[in-house]
Amino acid sequence: MSMIGLGLVLLVTGTHGSYGLAGSVTGAYVLAMAAAGPFQARMVDRLGQGRTIPLLALGFGVSTGGLVVAVGSGTPSPVPQAIAVVAGASYPLVGTYVRARWTHRLRGTPELHTAYALEALFDEVVFMVGPPLVTLLATTFHPVAGVLSALVFGVAGGLAFAALRGTEPPVLRRTSRAAAKARMPWTVLAPTTVACAGIGVLLGGAEIVVVAVATEQEQRPAAGLLLAGWAAGSMLAALIVGAVSLRSSPFTRFRLGLAAMTLTMVPMPFLTNLPLLGVFLFLAGFSVAPTLVASVGIIERSVPASRLSEGMAWTSAGLAAGVALGAAVVGQVIDIYGGSAGFLVSLAAGVASTALAVVWLRDGRTAEPDPAAASEVTTDAPS
Secondary structure (H helix, E strand, O other): OOOOOHHHHHHHHHHHHHHHHHHHHHHHHHHHHHHHHHHHHHHHHOOHHHHHHHHHHHHHHHHHHHHHHHHHHOOOOEEEEEEEEOHHHHHOOOOHHHHHHHHHHHOOOOOHHHHHHHHHHHHHHHHHHHHHHHHHHHHHEEEOOOOOOHHHHHHHHHHHHOOOHHHHHOOOOOOOHHHHHOOOOOOHHHHHHHHHHHHEEEEEHHHHHHHHHHOOOOOOOHHHHHHHHHEEEEEHHHHHHOOOOOOOOHHHHHHHHHHHHHHHOOOHHHHOHHHHHHHHHHHHHHHHHHHHHHHHHHHHHHHHHHHHHHHHHHHHHHHHHHHHHHHHHHHHHHHHOOOHHHOOOOHHHHHHHHHHHHHOOOOOOOOOOOOHHHHHHOOOOOO
């Protein structure tokens, strides 16, 4: 998860030298993942994780291998972008399905908040290890080495996760009447998804900027360390959030987190010294995990249990779509104005998301009992 986006940027720029092309390939991959995510999650909710995730993982492996061949051989556009669409659409949203398992086990208990924070912490550990590893592989050995490693981790991890049947949520088969009543709370889900898209623009754009700034200063391998420091700050914040009992609602925490993420972007366009940039990125990381944990809390509170994976997939889709947009826009900005200017895109995205969450997002009611549960049938997955 933490290697594929940066790996594609390093692969394309290492073989073609264009951040614009890198942004379009990465953007096609992430945008396809965003568009397919809710439909993939609905299928997983209906058929079960153990049945669907292995097929998705294998499809991801084959298509990502084809993407490596296309980029490495210099295949002209739009072929790499088209293959990237297939790879992104088949990527198994393991983070969503892990959180669905926690919710199945702990919904309605105080421990659920801690579980979400634990998952955010593990995500940040992954983002501490992944960027330096993919940068080392791509810059020291070969530009394709980073993406190939991400392919191996993705397929092996997806298959291993699917094999953990003991924690898999039950499959909910619903009558048409029950399904009709288990409606999505779009008045909450829509603004949360759009705000998450803004977060994606901020994060995805900043990631490419860090690579560009390090490259401009002829210290390209340092990009992975800078991004790892950013993840380290977020990991520490996840530890703190998971250890304390929070009285504020996830809606309030989400708005405050967005405002904090925006403020941390203000000095970034003016930082050209890499050690100083690393310090500010580390501090900026403290606002990331709490904001993402709050967004998951909003979905858990608002979405029916039988459509939980789908609800989480919508916010993941918004985040991924934002990353795609941020990668494409920032890539063009960097090609024209230079590396640091790309941070202005992230700053603008933060301002827009914060304003949207304040004006549009209203605190939703806790999800009422799911009428679909009355016709629940467990198949394969233990309850």
